[in-house]
Amino acid sequence: xxxxxxxxxxxxxxxxxxxxxxxxxxxxxxxxxxxxxxxxxxxxxxxxxxxxxxxxxxxxxxxxxxxxxxxxxxxxxxxxxxxxxxxxxxxxxxxxxxxxxxxxxxxxxxxxxxxxxxxxxxxxxxxxxxxxxxxxxxxxxxxxxxxxxxxxxxxxxxxxxxxxxxxxxxxxxxxxxxxxxxxxxxxxxxxxxxxxxxxxxxxxxxxxxxxxxxxxxxxxxxxxxxxxxxxxxxxxxxxxxxxxxxxxxxxxxxxxxxxxxxxxxxxxxxxxxxxxxxxxxxxxxxxxxxxxxxxxxxxxxxxxxxxxxxxxxxxxxxxxxxxxxxxxxxxxxxxxxxxxxxxxxxxxxxxxxxxxxxxxxxxxxxxxxxxxxxxxxxxxxxxxxxxxxxxxxxxxxxxxxxxxxxxxxxxxxxxxxxxxxxxxxxxxxxxxxxxxxxxxxxxxxxxxxxxxxxx
Numbered sequence: 481x482x483x484x485x486x487x488x489x490x491x492x493x494x495x496x497x498x499x500x501x502x503x504x505x506x507x508x509x510x511x512x513x514x515x516x517x518x519x520x521x522x523x524x525x526x527x528x529x530x531x532x533x534x535x536x537x538x539x540x541x542x543x544x545x546x547x548x549x550x551x552x553x554x555x556x557x558x559x560x561x562x563x564x565x566x567x568x569x570x571x572x573x574x575x576x577x578x579x580x581x582x583x584x585x586x587x588x589x590x591x592x593x594x595x596x597x598x599x600x601x602x603x604x605x606x607x608x609x610x611x612x613x614x615x616x617x618x619x620x621x622x623x624x625x626x627x628x629x630x631x632x633x634x635x636x637x638x639x640x641x642x643x644x645x646x647x648x649x650x651x652x653x654x655x656x657x658x659x660x661x662x663x664x665x666x667x668x669x670x671x672x673x674x675x676x677x678x679x680x681x682x683x684x685x686x687x688x689x690x691x692x693x694x695x696x697x698x699x700x701x702x703x704x705x706x707x708x709x710x711x712x713x714x715x716x717x718x719x720x721x722x723x724x725x726x727x728x729x730x731x732x733x734x735x736x737x738x739x740x741x742x743x744x745x746x747x748x749x750x751x752x753x754x755x756x757x758x759x760x761x762x763x764x765x766x767x768x769x770x771x772x773x774x775x776x777x778x779x780x781x782x783x784x785x786x787x788x789x790x791x792x793x794x795x796x797x798x799x800x801x802x803x804x805x806x807x808x809x810x811x812x813x814x815x816x817x818x819x820x821x822x823x824x825x826x827x828x829x830x831x832x833x834x835x836x837x838x839x840x841x842x843x844x845x846x847x848x849x850x851x852x853x854x855x856x857x858x859x860x861x862x863x864x865x866x867x868x869x870x871x872x873x874x875x876x877x878x879x880x881x882x883x884x885x886x887x888x889x890x891x892x893x894x895x896x897x898x899x900x901x902x903x904x905x906x907x908x909x910x911x912x913x914x915x916x917x918x919x920x921x922x923x924x925x926x927x928x929x930x931x932x933x934x935x
Contacts, residue, residue: 592881597829602638606822609635626740628811633719636821649724654744659688674747675762683777703728704775715824731757734774750804755790755904776916788912794900800847815839816848828859850896857889
């Protein structure tokens with residue numbers, strides 16, 4: 481059997497993977513083969529006997545009849561010679577064609593590509609979303625993180641989300657942040673203070689006065705949703721639209737929501753990754769990096785992130801962890817989210833590989849894109865192996881086409897390992913996540929600075 485890598489996430493088999501793709505059964509092949517061999521051996525089709533007339537008119541003298549007979553005999557001999565030559569050529573041609581056909585049929589018995597799911601209802605929305613994101617990345621349309629997030633989530637919901645409502649919810653949060661800035665006399669040029677305002681909006685209770693109505697508006701902190709926080713049961717739990725609807729999110733939606741607000745308020749902040757996790761980084765007035773951990777509502781040190789034990793030096797050096805992403809790179813990574821939503825709804829096919837390629841075009845070492853390609857290539861290899869009856873690898877590699885796919889699978893594994901990646905089990909991640917609550921009680925992780933500036 482082909483070994484699956486121990487460090488890969490669990491692969492989800494396409495719900496359509498049991499469809500039979502071999503168009504020719506062995507019984508059909510045997511019958512077809514026997515029929516073709518019979519035809520090529522005898523070189524003929526069933527002969528219909530020509531009706532014989534009861535009488536013939538006498539045609540000339542006996543000499544004429546003899547001459548005609550001899551001519552007919554010569555013609556028949558000549559025709560038979562031609563026919564034999566044709567039959568010989570046909571046999572040779574048929575044998576050659578049979579060999580080609582048999583080879584083709586043998587090849588067609590095995591599908592070396594995953595089944596195409598593009599005809600399934602709803603997949604067209606994912607393709608349209610990918611095209612739109614590519615236009616953003618090429619500079620054909622404005623680079624807009626808010627719009628990009630909506631495009632991805634709307635594809636999953638089959639274009640049933642209301643963009644005006646989505647935009648209105650974003651604008652309400654922006655308005656509260658702007659009112660909070662005004663009440664605290666924060667300049668629109670103060671990048672650091674604006675980041676703290678956004679962080680405070682997400683992690684703490686915020687009250688602002690509505691001067692036109694002489695009322696106070698209260699916004700409560702966005703809670704971390706521990707229920708299906710990886711979207712295994714419901715992928716939409718990863719979405720910003722879900723966060724705004726429930727005032728709860730997780731480490732995918734919360735940083736994206738933060739960065740959308742930052743873009744709207746014109747402040748600099750960046751997405752960053754750690755194992756199974758993402759967070760926000762921005763610069764302090766002294767030029768130091770500040771880690772905004774939204775899941776627990778604290779500013780934490782690098783040490784708190786590294787305590788998980790799954791961040792290798794190679795991973796930091798390669799940039800898959802602790803590095804900051806530009807807006808362009810952040811929009812690029814949303815293609816991963818699009819592809820993962822596709823696999824949740826439909827399964828793996830060429831679309832998933834196209835998404836991975838699109839990400840890596842702009843962001844070659846993007847870990848999630850490599851993981852996506854890794855899973856796609858593994859699905860492809862296992863798809864071939866299943867059709868072959870899951871043979872031992874020594875038998876599997878005797879098929880040159882199958883060997884190519886197996887080699888590709890191991891190559892992408894090697895790329896991931898070379899970046900310093902180490903698989904972090906979900907239970908370890910959850911324990912680390914809960915440990916952040918304890919970490920934020922440490923003096924270095926307190927929010928006193930935020931309170932001093934924002935209140």
